Structure formats: structure tokens, C-alpha cells
Amino acid sequence: MGIILETQELTKYFGGLGAVRDVSFILNEGETLGVIGPNGAGKTTLFNLITGFLKPTGGNISFRGRKITGLKPHEIVRQGIARTFQLVRPFHQLTALENVIIPCLSPRRGGQGKKDGRVEEKAAKLMGNVGLSGKEGMLAKDLPHGDLKRLDLARALATEPEILLLDEPFAGLGLMEISSLSPLIQQLSKGGHSIIIIEHKLREMMKLVQRVITLNFGEKIADGTPEEISRDEKVIQAYLGKGGMTLATG
Amino acid sequence: MNIFLEVLVYGAVQSSIYALLAMGFCLIFGVANIVNLAHTAFYMIGAYLIYTFFSVLKLNLAMAILLSVVSVAILATGMYRYCIRPVMFSEWSVMMITISLALFFQQLMIFIYGPADRNVEGFIEKKLTLLGAVDIDAQRLLTLVVSVILLVLLWLFIYRTRMGKAILAVAQDREAALFMGINSERVYLTVIAISAALAAASGALIAPTIGARPEMWAPTLGKIFAVVVLGGIGSLEGTILAALLIGYLEVVISFSISSYFGEIVSVIVILLMLSFRPSGLLGKRIEA
Amino acid sequence: MPEQNNRSIFSGERVGLLIALAILSAVPLFIKNRAIVEIIILANIYAVYVASWDILCGYTGQVSFGHALFIGGGAYTAALLNFYFKFPPWVTIFFGGGVAALFGLIIGTPCLRLRGPYFALATFAAAAFPYGLTDVFWEVTGGLDGLYGITPIWPTLEGKYYFSVLLTAVCCGLVYLGGRSKKGLILKSIREDEVAAMASGVNTTAYKLTTFVISGFLAGVAGAFYSHNQLHVGPETLSINLSVLVIIMSVVGGIGTITGPIAGAYLLTIFNEMMREWEELRLLIYTAAVVLFLLFLPKGVLPTLSDGIKQWIKRKGG
Numbered sequence: 001m002g003i004i005l006e007t008q009e010l011t012k013y014f015g016g017l018g019a020v021r022d023v024s025f026i027l028n029e030g031e032t033l034g035v036i037g038p039n040g041a042g043k044t045t046l047f048n049l050i051t052g053f054l055k056p057t058g059g060n061i062s063f064r065g066r067k068i069t070g071l072k073p074h075e076i077v078r079q080g081i082a083r084t085f086q087l088v089r090p091f092h093q094l095t096a097l098e099n100v101i102i103p104c105l106s107p108r109r110g111g112q113g114k115k116d117g118r119v120e121e122k123a124a125k126l127m128g129n130v131g132l133s134g135k136e137g138m139l140a141k142d143l144p145h146g147d148l149k150r151l152d153l154a155r156a157l158a159t160e161p162e163i164l165l166l167d168e169p170f171a172g173l174g175l176m177e178i179s180s181l182s183p184l185i186q187q188l189s190k191g192g193h194s195i196i197i198i199e200h201k202l203r204e205m206m207k208l209v210q211r212v213i214t215l216n217f218g219e220k221i222a223d224g225t226p227e228e229i230s231r232d233e234k235v236i237q238a239y240l241g242k243g244g245m246t247l248a249t250g
Numbered sequence: 251m252n253i254f255l256e257v258l259v260y261g262a263v264q265s266s267i268y269a270l271l272a273m274g275f276c277l278i279f280g281v282a283n284i285v286n287l288a289h290t291a292f293y294m295i296g297a298y299l300i301y302t303f304f305s306v307l308k309l310n311l312a313m314a315i316l317l318s319v320v321s322v323a324i325l326a327t328g329m330y331r332y333c334i335r336p337v338m339f340s341e342w343s344v345m346m347i348t349i350s351l352a353l354f355f356q357q358l359m360i361f362i363y364g365p366a367d368r369n370v371e372g373f374i375e376k377k378l379t380l381l382g383a384v385d386i387d388a389q390r391l392l393t394l395v396v397s398v399i400l401l402v403l404l405w406l407f408i409y410r411t412r413m414g415k416a417i418l419a420v421a422q423d424r425e426a427a428l429f430m431g432i433n434s435e436r437v438y439l440t441v442i443a444i445s446a447a448l449a450a451a452s453g454a455l456i457a458p459t460i461g462a463r464p465e466m467w468a469p470t471l472g473k474i475f476a477v478v479v480l481g482g483i484g485s486l487e488g489t490i491l492a493a494l495l496i497g498y499l500e501v502v503i504s505f506s507i508s509s510y511f512g513e514i515v516s517v518i519v520i521l522l523m524l525s526f527r528p529s530g531l532l533g534k535r536i537e538a
Numbered sequence: 539m540p541e542q543n544n545r546s547i548f549s550g551e552r553v554g555l556l557i558a559l560a561i562l563s564a565v566p567l568f569i570k571n572r573a574i575v576e577i578i579i580l581a582n583i584y585a586v587y588v589a590s591w592d593i594l595c596g597y598t599g600q601v602s603f604g605h606a607l608f609i610g611g612g613a614y615t616a617a618l619l620n621f622y623f624k625f626p627p628w629v630t631i632f633f634g635g636g637v638a639a640l641f642g643l644i645i646g647t648p649c650l651r652l653r654g655p656y657f658a659l660a661t662f663a664a665a666a667f668p669y670g671l672t673d674v675f676w677e678v679t680g681g682l683d684g685l686y687g688i689t690p691i692w693p694t695l696e697g698k699y700y701f702s703v704l705l706t707a708v709c710c711g712l713v714y715l716g717g718r719s720k721k722g723l724i725l726k727s728i729r730e731d732e733v734a735a736m737a738s739g740v741n742t743t744a745y746k747l748t749t750f751v752i753s754g755f756l757a758g759v760a761g762a763f764y765s766h767n768q769l770h771v772g773p774e775t776l777s778i779n780l781s782v783l784v785i786i787m788s789v790v791g792g793i794g795t796i797t798g799p800i801a802g803a804y805l806l807t808i809f810n811e812m813m814r815e816w817e818e819l820r821l822l823i824y825t826a827a828v829v830l831f832l833l834f835l836p837k838g839v840l841p842t843l844s845d846g847i848k849q850w851i852k853r854k855g856g
Contacts, residue, residue, distance in 0.1 A: 093726070
């Protein structure tokens with residue numbers, strides 16, 4: 001399996017604050033990678049850097065060997081990398097279907113594109129895939145939080161991405177909702193997507209990922225399988241301070 | 251040498267007026283997040299009031315200035331309470347209502363005073379000879395001196411009094427200030443009153459030099475915005491620096507090319523700054 | 539960003555618009571009073587001013603306080619070309635739109651990335667620039683008085699009228715259809731959440747700039763038409779008063795719906811002209827009315843009306 005995404009010494013300083021410092025990691029094609037770390041570790045900043053919302057102070061990002069550092073967010077989407085946000089960002093005054101139609105209008109270059117059929121049908125199909133059939137006409141602001149998370153997934157998939165960056169997909173969801181959302185993500189992975197997940201709900205996330213990297217204070221402090229990570233002292237210290245406890249791997 | 255001294259003084263006068271206006275504008279914006287497009291309308295009303303009290307009613311100068319400034323301050327607090335506060339949740343509504351109020355005031359001035367310019371006699375009808383070389387109106391010097399005094403008083407108020415500290419607190423973090431027991435409503439009222447008073451004062455001070463016109467608020471608003479953009483929001487020093495730059499730039503260009511071009515300077519400054527350095531010389535970022 | 543209601547309750551919205559167009563077309567046949575026809579011509583022109591503004595504000599959420607820049611830019615371009623070079627109206631109108639579009643490009647590129655109030659103030663200042671220029675180059679532009687003797691669109695009143703209807707139909711029609719299209723949907727998404735739109739692959743900068751330029755072109759065309767209608771051009775076409783008037787009409791009508799602002803344009807133009815008798819008080823009452831309006835009817839006439847009708851229907855039904 002080849003490397004589909006790679007960062008090299010990626011760095012971002014805000015004034016004197018090093019939000020991300022010399023972070024290098026790879027994502028293999030078809031892999032699901034987890035990114036964990038305490039609050040403020042730089043996880044979302046990392047996503048913002050990869051997706052072009054922030055310009056790095058240093059370092060590089062490559063997608064299939066091509067440098068994508070410094071591209072604008074919409075160009076990154078066109079390359080085939082899509083993301084969701086930690087706090088859902090729907091278009092409130094538009095319907096759920098319209099929310100999905102909009103990303104459909106900007107698909108990945110070299111993908112199916114607008115070739116097959118009308119955009120409305122494509123969007124409706126995507127909504128069906130994430131379990132939101134029947135809610136196409138509802139205004140996004142009237143949808144419950146769990147549905148909005150699914151909608152976010154549909155919107156990300158609408159651009160036909162090869163890589164999905166999911167920022168806390170389980171945030172704000174109850175156990176039942178998580179257990180119905182989780183298989184969806186697994187399916188995406190089996191379907192060939194390469195995925196990076198930021199999550200705090202470690203137990204649930206560990207079930208989905210093959211590998212995990214850990215950030216703390218902007219630096220990568222660990223990189224390994226879920227079992228390795230849960231035993232890594234540096235990781236335990238980062239989360240729990242000196243004292244230590246075993247992270248459940250579920 | 252003559253010209254140089256004239257430019258020096260005229261530039262200083264212009265800059266000090268812009269500084270007063272820009273400070274007031276930033277104060278309201280920084281503290282209460284209100285974009286008060288009627289700010290320079292207060293400046294205009296100040297000019298008309300000094301005309302009324304000093305030129306028409308022949309009141310004593312100090313009395314005239316005091317009345318003008320206090321009236322505008324009261325007007326401003328009333329405007330805040332009845333027109334701005336009800337719509338404060340929406341930045342856009344505040345802009346709409348304040349610009350409509352500015353237009354209303356313009357029409358009101360036309361209605362009361364007629365559309366023509368109103369001249370105000372100088373407070374001091376003298377010329378001083380500076381450095382034995384050039385004659386400068388004492389009026390302009392007076393304007394400059396009083397403006398600088400006002401700016402210093404403002405600085406002292408903000409950094410040395412309790413209310414001033416409360417204002418700074420609210421400007422930095424509204425919620426935190428609330429938690430500390432600071433009455434934000436009172437802070438807002440204070441800020442509005444002070445800001446309007448400063449605007450009225452600058453209008454009154456400059457009225458003998460440029461007269462009172464019903465449209466005078468509009469181009470000045472643009473210039474104040476140029477000062478704010480150049481100086482950067484949130485930086486008092488930046489505002490003063492920017493006011494100096496723009497004031498002098500205007501005067502220099504007026505002297506060397508034409509006064510009309512001087513007017514346009516601020517617009518060019520805005521466009522250039524926004525293209526290349528939107529955060530201003532010293533300020534925070536204002537981009538989306 | 540202004541509150542707006544973009545769910546049209548008139549399911550027969552298009553039918554309604556066609557009816558309005560039919561009524562407009564029938565006016566000269568039934569109304570023989572010249573003054574009234576002139577007023578409606580003016581309203582037609584204002585409708586384009588307003589529709590071209592709303593496409594920027596109502597759709598991308600960028601509130602421009604300098605729309606007069608486009609209107610006056612078009613008006614003066616047309617007038618100057620016609621006065622000095624004898625270009626016929628059709629050519630000048632086209633150039634008027636073009637120059638205004640160019641202004642849009644020049645101003646839009648640095649200013650569109652600014653947040654709401656800053657964008658508003660920047661456009662406000664930008665409109666002041668040409669206003670000053672008309673004074674500087676008064677020999678050419680006629681200064682405060684402006685230029686007289688511009689060629690009329692058409693020698694007869696009826697002809698003039700129908701051309702104004704054509705202007706409105708084409709320009710407003712374009713804006714309306716554009717707004718209801720997929721591109722319009724993308725614009726709305728930019729208004730709702732620009733970051734999310736960017737994450738959906740939308741090149742928001744390009745969209746905003748294009749919209750600004752189109753907005754400028756249409757306003758410029760209408761401004762040029764205005765010159766040929768009044769047979770005169772003056773700095774009032776570049777004034778802040780005009781910019782704010784356009785905003786007021788849109789707000790009164792109901793921002794973001796295109797149809798709302800257009801209705802506002804007709805309402806206010808007629809209201810304005812009817813008040814001509816009280817010349818001195820007119821503008822005073824007008825501006826006072828606007829303030830009251832903003833305080834008590836913030837959503838605008840059309841949305842408030844349609845909300846009211848919806849409530850009424852619910853009560854009757856339930």
C-alpha cells in the first residue's frame with residue numbers, strides 16, 4: 001500500500017505560540033489513522049494546515065507525492081481531501097439536501113464529477129447512504145445534532161474525496177448514536193477511503209483505526225498501533241499526568 | 251520656511267481633529283462593538299451648535315462650547331438608548347440605523363439652518379508670528395492646543411480612573427467584566443457620551459476654520475475610517491500615529507497639488523492598506 | 539449580516555412576477571398622466587439599482603455602502619461619452635456597465651475579504667472618491683451642476699417607458715434567475731457560512747468577486763440609462779444619499795429575496811415622488827420614517843407581509 005498523505009516537519013506558530021511543531025507522519029492508502037492528544041495539543045490546527053485553512057510557518061504536506069502546501073481550501077477539496085468540523089457547520093437556512101448539493105458541485109478532479117445524473121439525485125443518494133433519507137426538505141437548523149453529524153459526513157463524501165479528515169465525529173453524541181455512526185465510518189474505510197480521525201472518545205475510536213499518532217503541545221510524541229499507544233508512557237503522562245492508568249482498548 | 255511652518259501647524263491641527271474623532275469611534279467600537287456611522291454626524295452637530303450658541307446667540311465662548319458638547323452627549327445617549335440598544339444584537343442593523351440617523355441629522359440641519367454653509371467667527375481674531383517668520387491664525391493654534399489637551403485628558407481618564415479601567419476591562423472581555431461586577435450598561439453609556447462629546451468638541455473647534463455644512467459628516471467619516479484602518483483597531487498608539495500620517499498627508503497634498511486631491515488621499519490610503527496590510531500599522535486583524 | 543427570509547411563500551412566485559410584468563407593460567395604455575409614467579420609469583430604474591445591490595448583500599452577505607459608485611460611474615461614463623463623443627445611448631449604456639464592472643473589480647479585490655462593517659465602510663469611502671473627482675475636474679464634468687443635453691433613449695414617452703421596462707425585465711430577470719440557480723445556491727452558502735463553503739470546495743473569493751462585478755455592471759447599466767432618461771448627469775448619482783437610499787429600499791422591501799427589494803424600490807419611489815409637495819419636510823420625514831421602520835419592522839415589508847399572511851392562513855385553517 002502506498003503512502004497517500006505525508007507531512008514533513010509541519011510547523012505552525014501563532015506569534016510565539018507553537019501550535020504545531022515539526023510534526024511528521026504518513027497516512028497509507030486505505031488506512032484509518034487516529035490522532036489523539038489532550039485539549040490544545042494542536043490536532044485541529046493540524047487539520048487546518050492540511051486542508052489549507054492555515055498556512056504553515058514551516059514544513060510540507062504532500063498528497064500522493066505532490067506538494068499541496070499552501071493551496072487554498074477549495075483547491076485541497078478539488079485534490080480529493082475532505083474534512084468535517086469539530087463543531088458542525090451546516091448552512092442553517094438551507095435544506096439538508098441543499099447542504100449536500102453544494103459540495104456536489106465541486107467534486108474531485110478526475111472523479112466521476114457531474115457526469116452521472118442530476119446533482120439532486122446524487123445528493124439524495126448520499127443522504128440515504130448516511131441514513132438521512134426522508135429528511136431532504138428539512139432546514140438544517142431544524143435537524144437534531146446526531147443528524148447534523150451524519151449530514152456532515154454526507155457533505156464530506158459529496159466531493160468524492162480519497163482522504164477524509166474527521167474532526168471529532170462522535171462529539172456530542174450519546175452511546176447509541178455513536179454505535180450507529182461507527183459502522184458507517186468502518187464502511188467508508190472498507191470502501192477504500194483513507195481516513196484520519198481526531199477523537200477524544202478513545203474507546204470508540206480505537207475500534208476503527210489501525211494506527212494512532214499522539215500530539216502533545218504541538219509535537220508528535222507517539223506513533224503506533226492502538227495497543228502500543230495505550231501502553232506508551234509518554235501518552236499516558238500527557239493525558240493523565242504522572243500517576244498512570246491503562247487506557248481501555250475496548 | 252514660511253510654507254514649511256504653515257504646513258507643520260495646519261497638519262498638526264488636522265491630525266489632532268482626526269485623532270479625536272478616530273479615538274471616539276474606536277472607543278465605541280472596541281468597547282461596545284457598535285459601528286457608529288453617525289459619529290461624524292455628532293461632529294457636524296457640534297459645529298452647528300457652536301454656530302448657534304456662539305455666533306447667533308452670542309454666548310460667552312466657554313459657555314457655548316460647554317453647551318454644545320453637553321447637548322450632543324445627551325443626544326448621543328438618547329440615541330443609544332432608543333435607537334441602538336434595541337438592535338444591538340445585529341452589527342448590520344446598528345450600521346443601518348446609525349447611517350439613517352446620520353442622514354436624518356443632515357436633513358434636520360438643512361431644515362433648521364438651510365442648505366448653505368454657515369460661517370463661525372474665530373474665537374480669537376489674531377495672528378501670531380511664529381519664530382518671527384510666519385503668521386499663523388491664533389485660532390488654529392487654539393484648536394490644536396485644546397485638541398491635544400482633550401486627547402491627554404482622554405488618556406488620563408482611560409488609564410488612571412476607575413471608570414476608565416472598567417472601560418478597558420469591558421473592551422477586552424465583556425463577559426469576564428460582567429463576572430467582576432462591572433455594569434456594562436453604564437460603561438457603554440459613558441463611552442458613548444465621551445465619544446460623542448469628543449466628536450462635538452472637534453466639530454466646534456474646527457468650525458471657525460471650515461464652517462458648518464450639512465454634508466460635512468460624510469467625507470469625514472471616510473477619513474476617520476482611513477485613520478482606523480491605517481492605525482489598526484485596538485491600538486490607541488496606532489490611531490494617533492495614523493491620524494498624524496493622514497492629517498499631514500492631506501495637508502501636504504493640499505498645499506502642493508490641490509485641496510481636492512487632499513480629500514481623496516484617505517480613500518487611496520484605505521485601498522492600499524487593505525490590499526497589502528489589512529491589520530494596519532499596529533493593530534489586530536480585521537479579515538474574515 | 540442582515541436577517542432575511544428566503545423561503546418564498548408565494549408558490550406561484552414566478553406567476554406573480556409575470557403578472558407584475560404584464561401590468562407594467564400595460565401602464566402607458568391606461569395611464570395618460572405623463573408625470574405618473576415618468577415616476578414609474580424612475581421606479582423601474584431604481585428596481586435595477588436595488589436588485590443589483592441585493593444580489594451582493596442578500597446572497598453573499600456583503601453589505602455595500604457604496605453602490606452609488608457603480609450607479610454614478612455608469613451614469614457619468616455614458617454621459618461623458620455621449621456629450622463629448624456623441625456615442626449613441628446603446629453604446630454608452632454598454633460602456634457604462636463596463637466601467638462600473640471595472641470599478642467592482644478594482645474595489646472588490648482588496649475589500650471583499652473584509653468582515654461586514656469594514657467592507658461597508660470601505661465601500662462607503664470608495665464611493666466618495668469619484669464624487670470628489672467630479673469636483674476636481676469640474677471643467678469636464680460640469681461640477682455640481684453636471685452636464686445637460688444628453689441624448690434621450692427615445693424621443694417619445696411611450697418608447698422611453700417600454701425601454702425602461704425592458705431594462706428592468708432583463709436585469710432584474712437575470713438577477714432573479716441567477717439567484718434561484720445553483721450558482722445562487724452557492725452564493726447563499728457563502729452567506730450562511732463562508733468557512734463551510736470553502737470546505738465544500740467553493741472558491742468563495744472568486745464567487746464574491748464575480749458577484750460584485752456583476753452587481754456593478756447591472757447598476758452601471760441602470761445608471762447609464764438614468765442619464766439618458768434625465769438628459770442630465772450630476773454628482774447626486776455618486777452620492778452617499780443614493781447609496782443609502784438603495785439600501786433603505788432593499789431593507790424596506792425585505793433583503794435577500796430579490797423580489798422584496800424590488801417591491802421596496804417601487805413603493806419608495808412612488809412614496810418619494812408623492813411627497814414632493816412638502817419639499818422641505820420631505821427628506822426629513824423620509825429619513826425619520828426609515829429610522830422608525832428599522833426599529834419596528836426590521837424584516838422588511840414583503841417578509842413581514844408574507845409572515846402575516848401565513849399567520850392569518852393558519853388561524854383560518856386551524
